Every structure is written in structure tokens, then in C-alpha cells.
Amino acid sequence: MNKILIIIRREYFEAVKKKSFIIMTILGPLLMAILVLTPALLVKYAKDDTTITVLDESHLFSNLNSPNDKNIHYVYSNKSLSELKNDLLSKEIKALLYIPYNSVTPGGMLYTTSSLGRGVTSNVLASMKRNLSNEILLNEFNISQDSLNIYIENQTNKIMLGQTFINKNGEESHKESYHKDVQLAIGFISGILIYIFIFMYCSMVLRNVFEEKTNRIVEIITSSVKPIQLMIGKIVGVAFIGLTQLLIWIVSLVILLGVVQVSFPTVFSNDNTNIAVTENLPDDYYQYKPANSQIAEIQDSNIMDNEFVAALANINFTQLILMFLFFFITGYFLYASLYAAIGGAVDNNADTQQFMLPITLPLLLAFIVSQYIAENPGGSIAFWFSIIPLTSPIAMLIRLPFGIEAVQSWEIILSCSLMLIGCMVAVWIAAKIYRTGILMYGKKITYKDLWKWIKYNQ
Amino acid sequence: MNIIEAHNISKNYGNFTALDNVSISVKKGHILGLLGPNGAGKTTLIRIMNHIIAPDKGEVFFSGEKLTQKHVYQIGYLPEERGLYKKMKVGEQAIYLARLKGIHRNEAIKRLRFWFDKFAITPWWNRKVEELSKGMQQKVQFIVTVIHEPAFYIFDEPFSGFDPINVNLLKNEILDLKKQGASIIFSTHNMASVEELCDDIVLINKAEKILEGNIKTIKNQFKENLFQVQFQSANPVDLAGLLTENFDIQSIENNEDEYTALIKIQANTQNDLLNALIPHVNIKSFQEIFPSMNDIFISQVNKINLKNN
Structure with missing residues (x-):
């Protein structure tokens, strides 16, 4: 036991002291943020601004500029059509939107000398439609589009679909479908966390085992400790490295959120923005609402908040956290020992790939079908994926937040038991492959060899 | 122990x-x-x-x-x-x-x-x-x-x-x-x-x-009763003429008047060899040559390999 501790200590401190660890710990979240934000920023800034000169003889489209479409600017002109066409030819203007007076149907013509880029025509049409509907609303109903939207939204938000679950005893329990989003989010986040953790740190285990073998230090070490002690020591050591990194990220995230909240208090308080919008509503907004609508609306927002809290409260967090930790640890151990076995068996990096694929596949598969599992957490795909040890760490965590209707207690117990057995089998197999593999040099290893090593009794 | x-x-x-x-x-x-x-x-x-x-x-x-x-x-x-x-x-x-x-x-x-x-x-x-x-x-x-x-x-x-x-x-x-x-x-x-x-x-x-x-x-156990004699002689030496057929001369080399010879003898007859030589040459050194471990190693391994083939 003492030997394993010494190995864990070395594994941990050597890695934590490395520059690459410090850089990765700092850059990891940054890279992640860049990865997420870049596409969004690209979409936002990649479009060139287009200025369209408008000649509106119908006087129906006086406000084509919209805050939603910042890439297209409309400039109104009083020049004649022929003058503007000349401007277009002399490149003084880039595009001309001519809207003639027409008593039957309003419409326009877009004059350009070259292509304006994707989506400009449809954006212009959308702007015209919006402009026209605003005109109609204001002139004929005396209400602005924005006010109408807010009103419609507030009214339609009250629509809610209830769901009643009847269990075998005929007892009914209510849960609003709104819960599903919260459950989904929690399930996915825990599933993805486990997926990332297993991949990142199991490949670290593989690298370290492989390094030890190619460095030829492994025989010196195995003359003092048993191979399985060395293997377990490495796996646990890397687990601590991972937990350290995770802890640093969580703590810095909490600090970052704290700083943001202190600096920009409004970002996090939805209530304030709602009230601000309500206060800025024009007087005519309330004409279209029932007399007691204001009270109803206030209640409405309270219900929403309460519902969110209720959805959270509905999830058994003690169970979820315990299960998360259980699958987090056992999942890591299961995969890490298999990765360690590969690292110990192969002699060069190129050989690693062929053995990586079959043990990476189940995890990947679980990740891919997670959508189906979330859609039907009580279904047979969900059941089987959450029972089989290789996929259960992800599948079970996606099912768990949906509660007792989706996962029966016996399923959880079965899944956990199989996971423990799977874990022990994996460590046992890995230890057999590892102890033979690490002392085997200069031989190309096949699956047949691995099978033979498992059968050797030592 | x-x-x-x-x-x-x-x-x-x-x-x-x-x-x-x-x-x-x-x-x-x-x-x-x-x-x-x-x-x-x-x-x-x-x-x-x-x-x-x-x-x-x-x-x-x-x-x-x-x-x-x-x-x-x-x-x-x-x-x-x-x-x-x-x-x-x-x-x-x-x-x-x-x-x-x-x-x-x-x-x-x-x-x-x-x-x-x-x-x-x-x-x-x-x-x-x-x-x-x-x-x-x-x-x-x-x-x-x-x-x-x-x-x-x-x-x-x-x-x-x-x-x-x-x-x-x-x-x-x-x-x-x-x-x-x-x-x-x-x-x-x-x-x-x-x-x-x-x-x-x-x-x-x-x-x-x-x-x-x-x-x-x-x-x-593996010795072949092989002796190395180094001697000096002013006149050319016909070693084979000096020794009986019980002594098997393996090699003889000379550097001007200095001679080195390897002679295989019957067991425990090294004194007879010396007696035969002393009247004719000046003995400089006389020693038994044991097989090196390398020779034993190679001969033993080859013997086993031949037997198996």
C-alpha cells in the first residue's frame, strides 16, 4: 500500500510541476471559449455591410432600417429614378431599391450592378414585410409591432401542457413538461463531463505507461513493486491530476462569475429587465389586455420562477451527485485500466491506434445515442445503454434526472452492480495484459497475443 | 549455504x-x-x-x-x-x-x-x-x-x-x-x-x-593438456626431431631467435617434455594453457545444437 502511495505521489507531482500542465490548465478553458465563440463571432462579423439607397414613391416603407439586421442600411433618397440609376452606374451607390406607387399590391425592384452576397434579397423582402405590417398595425389598429409582440408573448406563455404519471398502484403525480428542459440540461452536462474527463485523463494514463515502457525504467521498478501496484498507482495518480485541474477550473469559474456579477449586476437579474420592458410599454399596450392582466402577468413571472425551482427541487440531487461521483470514478477506472493495458502492451505509438478504437467506440456510441436516451429515458435503448458497464457512465447520468418514471430503483442497483463488476474485470484483464506487456520489447503485438497474456497464470 | x-x-x-x-x-x-x-x-x-x-x-x-x-x-x-x-x-x-x-x-x-x-x-x-x-x-x-x-x-x-x-x-x-x-x-x-x-x-x-x-x-575438466613453451635458441630448431610422437606440436612461431610453441602432451608428461627440450634450448617460460570460457561456451553450445539437428 505504501508503495502505491509513493507511486501516486511521484505521478502527481511530476505532472503538476510540468509546464505543460500549468499551460493546459490556463489555456484549456480559454481554448474552449474560443472554440465556442469563434463560430458565433464569425457569423456576426463575416457579413459585409451593405447600403441600399431607397426611392419610395409609395410612402408605405418609411422605416426599412431595423435593429435586427445591422448589415443592411437603407438610405432614403429624393432624387429621380433615372438620376439614381446613373449613380448606380457611376458606382456612387451600391444598390437601389425602387418602390413605385401601386394601389393594388405594394412591391419594389432591387437594382444592382453586381451580386450583393447571400441572403440580401430575402433580407430586403423581410424588412419590407415587417415595415408594412408595422404601418398597418399603427395606422389601422393604432398599436406598434413591439407592443403587440410583447402582449402576444405574455398571453401565449401562459399556455402550459400538464403531464400526469400514473404508477402501478394507480397513484398520480404531476409534473409540468417544463421540467424536462432542466432535467435534460443536468443530464447532458454530467454526461459530457464524464465523457471529457475519461478521454482526457485516460489518454494521459496511456501516455505515461507507454513512456515508462519505452524509457525502459519499468523493469527497474517492477523489481521493487508488483506490476499491478505500479498500474494502480499510475491510474490513481492521474485521477488526482485530473481532479486538481477540475478543481482549479471550477474555482476560477466561480470567481469569474462572482466578478462578473459584481461588475454587471443586471446581467443576472431577469426580473429587472422584465420590469424595465413593462414600464417602457406605450399606453395603448393595455388596451388589448383584460382588466386584471397586469396582476396576472406578475403572477405569471412568479410561477415561472417557482416552476424552475420546483423542477430543480424535483430532481433528487443527493442521489444524482452520489451517482455522478460513482460513475465518474468507476467509469474512469474502467477505461483507465484498459488504456493502461494498451500503453503497456504496445511498443510504438503507431500500434496504439488499432487497440484504441475498440475501447473508445462504446463511449463514443453512448455519447451519440445520448439524444435518443434523453428523448425517451424510459425506453429500451436507454435501458440497455445504462446497464452495460462500458456505456452506463454516460447513459445512466442522462436518465437519472428524469426521476423514478424513467429509471426504476432496481435498474440503478443493477447498473451500479454491473459497473462494479465491469470495473473489477477491466482491472483484472488490464493487470494481466500490463504485467506481461511492459516486459515485452520489440515485438508487434496482435489481439491473439493479448488473449494469450490474459490466459497466462503468473 | x-x-x-x-x-x-x-x-x-x-x-x-x-x-x-x-x-x-x-x-x-x-x-x-x-x-x-x-x-x-x-x-x-x-x-x-x-x-x-x-x-x-x-x-x-x-x-x-x-x-x-x-x-x-x-x-x-x-x-x-x-x-x-x-x-x-x-x-x-x-x-x-x-x-x-x-x-x-x-x-x-x-x-x-x-x-x-x-x-x-x-x-x-x-x-x-x-x-x-x-x-x-x-x-x-x-x-x-x-x-x-x-x-x-x-x-x-x-x-x-x-x-x-x-x-x-x-x-x-x-x-x-x-x-x-x-x-x-x-x-x-x-x-x-x-x-x-x-x-x-x-x-x-x-x-x-x-x-x-x-x-x-x-x-x-575441459583442459586438453596443452602447454605453451617459450625458448631461445641461436641455431634453427627442428622441434619435431627433438620430441617423440607422444608430443603433438600444434604450432610454432619464431621471432628471430625467440620461439613460442604449443604442444599437446599425454596427461602428466610435462616433465618429460621439459627434459627433452632443456639439453637443446634455453627455456624462457613454460605454462599449461587452459581453454578460455569463450572456447568452452562455443564448443558446448555447438555440441548441443549439432546433437539436436
Whole structure:
């Protein structure tokens, strides 16, 4: 036991002291943020601004500029059509939107000398439609589009679909479908966390085992400790490295959120923005609402908040956290020992790939079908994926937040038991492959060899 | 009294037989040379005696007890395939390896300081292993092999990768360990070092032991009554004319008036040879030529291989 501790200590401190660890710990979240934000920023800034000169003889489209479409600017002109066409030819203007007076149907013509880029025509049409509907609303109903939207939204938000679950005893329990989003989010986040953790740190285990073998230090070490002690020591050591990194990220995230909240208090308080919008509503907004609508609306927002809290409260967090930790640890151990076995068996990096694929596949598969599992957490795909040890760490965590209707207690117990057995089998197999593999040099290893090593009794 | 005894060890890897019913023992305070061509099973046998792998059949006894994991702290093992963590600092790495041998950190530092001074590598304590020359890395490896002061050592090809100066240094260290009472298994292809260091030898070929015993006994056993005579004579010498047909002249060379001859004789007739020569030439030296371990090794291995084919 003492030997394993010494190995864990070395594994941990050597890695934590490395520059690459410090850089990765700092850059990891940054890279992640860049990865997420870049596409969004690209979409936002990649479009060139287009200025369209408008000649509106119908006087129906006086406000084509919209805050939603910042890439297209409309400039109104009083020049004649022929003058503007000349401007277009002399490149003084880039595009001309001519809207003639027409008593039957309003419409326009877009004059350009070259292509304006994707989506400009449809954006212009959308702007015209919006402009026209605003005109109609204001002139004929005396209400602005924005006010109408807010009103419609507030009214339609009250629509809610209830769901009643009847269990075998005929007892009914209510849960609003709104819960599903919260459950989904929690399930996915825990599933993805486990997926990332297993991949990142199991490949670290593989690298370290492989390094030890190619460095030829492994025989010196195995003359003092048993191979399985060395293997377990490495796996646990890397687990601590991972937990350290995770802890640093969580703590810095909490600090970052704290700083943001202190600096920009409004970002996090939805209530304030709602009230601000309500206060800025024009007087005519309330004409279209029932007399007691204001009270109803206030209640409405309270219900929403309460519902969110209720959805959270509905999830058994003690169970979820315990299960998360259980699958987090056992999942890591299961995969890490298999990765360690590969690292110990192969002699060069190129050989690693062929053995990586079959043990990476189940995890990947679980990740891919997670959508189906979330859609039907009580279904047979969900059941089987959450029972089989290789996929259960992800599948079970996606099912768990949906509660007792989706996962029966016996399923959880079965899944956990199989996971423990799977874990022990994996460590046992890995230890057999590892102890033979690490002392085997200069031989190309096949699956047949691995099978033979498992059968050797030592 | 034997420090370690391996009885009837067999080990198979699938269809491949690595060791077939091999028994060896090392006497306390002796150096045993474990010889054999590549792939003979030496490393497998060494790993079994180190408790790294287990035999399919047979048992190993250490100081009379059945070998278990606790005995590995009384064994110092320098494997043939040896290396160090390249990115780790030398001193820290040595401490780590010493602690795995069950030595407390402070004690490990104390002993390491002594050895690092002795081998003049103290300035490298805080450097990374990859900055060291191969010879220096080998010194570090030797130090961590002896750091726990075991009673029994296994050196597998200890001189490979050493320059001649370091080979001598290491040879003297090994002889020092012997002087202090340690028992040693010494596995090598280098026959000259076997004759220089070993008391006993075991020769393994194709998973089987084919020869064992005290090195002097074996040499006597394989001696061919071959004598080397060096003499001086002013006149040309017709050696064949001087000797009877009981003496078989293998070779004769001369450098001006100095002659060197190899003569094979009947057992215990060396005095007759001298008597025959003394009246005619001036004897400068006269000695029996024993077969070298290299010759014995090659002839024995070839004999077995021929028999099998």
C-alpha cells in the first residue's frame, strides 16, 4: 500500500510541476471559449455591410432600417429614378431599391450592378414585410409591432401542457413538461463531463505507461513493486491530476462569475429587465389586455420562477451527485485500466491506434445515442445503454434526472452492480495484459497475443 | 549455504518454452556467471528469481524460505533493459527508486550523497536525466541497484553501454560488494569478465542447463593438456626431431631467435617434455594453457545444437 502511495505521489507531482500542465490548465478553458465563440463571432462579423439607397414613391416603407439586421442600411433618397440609376452606374451607390406607387399590391425592384452576397434579397423582402405590417398595425389598429409582440408573448406563455404519471398502484403525480428542459440540461452536462474527463485523463494514463515502457525504467521498478501496484498507482495518480485541474477550473469559474456579477449586476437579474420592458410599454399596450392582466402577468413571472425551482427541487440531487461521483470514478477506472493495458502492451505509438478504437467506440456510441436516451429515458435503448458497464457512465447520468418514471430503483442497483463488476474485470484483464506487456520489447503485438497474456497464470 | 536456490524451473509462453526444468543455486559470497546465447532463457530465469514473473513449475527459495514479495527488498537487480525517467531530476529520481525499495527518504538521501560523491556525479543531482551522458545514467542505475544494501545482486549485462574506464570502475565495485559478503548473479556475453569475476558458472542453451560448476573445475575438466613453451635458441630448431610422437606440436612461431610453441602432451608428461627440450634450448617460460570460457561456451553450445539437428 505504501508503495502505491509513493507511486501516486511521484505521478502527481511530476505532472503538476510540468509546464505543460500549468499551460493546459490556463489555456484549456480559454481554448474552449474560443472554440465556442469563434463560430458565433464569425457569423456576426463575416457579413459585409451593405447600403441600399431607397426611392419610395409609395410612402408605405418609411422605416426599412431595423435593429435586427445591422448589415443592411437603407438610405432614403429624393432624387429621380433615372438620376439614381446613373449613380448606380457611376458606382456612387451600391444598390437601389425602387418602390413605385401601386394601389393594388405594394412591391419594389432591387437594382444592382453586381451580386450583393447571400441572403440580401430575402433580407430586403423581410424588412419590407415587417415595415408594412408595422404601418398597418399603427395606422389601422393604432398599436406598434413591439407592443403587440410583447402582449402576444405574455398571453401565449401562459399556455402550459400538464403531464400526469400514473404508477402501478394507480397513484398520480404531476409534473409540468417544463421540467424536462432542466432535467435534460443536468443530464447532458454530467454526461459530457464524464465523457471529457475519461478521454482526457485516460489518454494521459496511456501516455505515461507507454513512456515508462519505452524509457525502459519499468523493469527497474517492477523489481521493487508488483506490476499491478505500479498500474494502480499510475491510474490513481492521474485521477488526482485530473481532479486538481477540475478543481482549479471550477474555482476560477466561480470567481469569474462572482466578478462578473459584481461588475454587471443586471446581467443576472431577469426580473429587472422584465420590469424595465413593462414600464417602457406605450399606453395603448393595455388596451388589448383584460382588466386584471397586469396582476396576472406578475403572477405569471412568479410561477415561472417557482416552476424552475420546483423542477430543480424535483430532481433528487443527493442521489444524482452520489451517482455522478460513482460513475465518474468507476467509469474512469474502467477505461483507465484498459488504456493502461494498451500503453503497456504496445511498443510504438503507431500500434496504439488499432487497440484504441475498440475501447473508445462504446463511449463514443453512448455519447451519440445520448439524444435518443434523453428523448425517451424510459425506453429500451436507454435501458440497455445504462446497464452495460462500458456505456452506463454516460447513459445512466442522462436518465437519472428524469426521476423514478424513467429509471426504476432496481435498474440503478443493477447498473451500479454491473459497473462494479465491469470495473473489477477491466482491472483484472488490464493487470494481466500490463504485467506481461511492459516486459515485452520489440515485438508487434496482435489481439491473439493479448488473449494469450490474459490466459497466462503468473 | 546457498543464498538463492531455484528448483526445476519451467516456464512456457504459449508454445514457446523459455525454461525447461532448470535448477540453479548461488553460494553465499560467490559470484555466479549465468551464461548463454541470446534467447536461451537467461532473462526469464532472472525475472523469476526477482519475483517479477512466476514459473509454471518449480520453486525458488531465498535464504531457505520460499521466495515472496518481501524478499525483493533483499535483492538488487540491474536489468539489461534499463532506463530512467528522462524528464525527472536525477536526485529526486534516485530518491524515488530508493523509497520503492523500502528505504526512508532521509536515509535514502544520506546514502545517495555518499554514492554520488564516490562516482563524482554530485553536481548533476538537480539536473534532468536527459542532460546526462549515457555513462552517467548507468552510474545512477548502478547506485539505485545497490542503494538498499541487499545481500544478493543480479546484474544482467552490467557492462553494456559503458566505456572502458567505467567498466573498470564497475568491476571493482562488484568485487567490493563480494568482499563485503554479497552474493551475485552475473549474466553476460562478455567471457573475459566472466573469468575475471566469477567463481561459478551456469551455462544455459535453448531453455536447458547444459553446464554448471566451479570455474576452475570446469576448466580442468575441459583442459586438453596443452602447454605453451617459450625458448631461445641461436641455431634453427627442428622441434619435431627433438620430441617423440607422444608430443603433438600444434604450432610454432619464431621471432628471430625467440620461439613460442604449443604442444599437446599425454596427461602428466610435462616433465618429460621439459627434459627433452632443456639439453637443446634455453627455456624462457613454460605454462599449461587452459581453454578460455569463450572456447568452452562455443564448443558446448555447438555440441548441443549439432546433437539436436
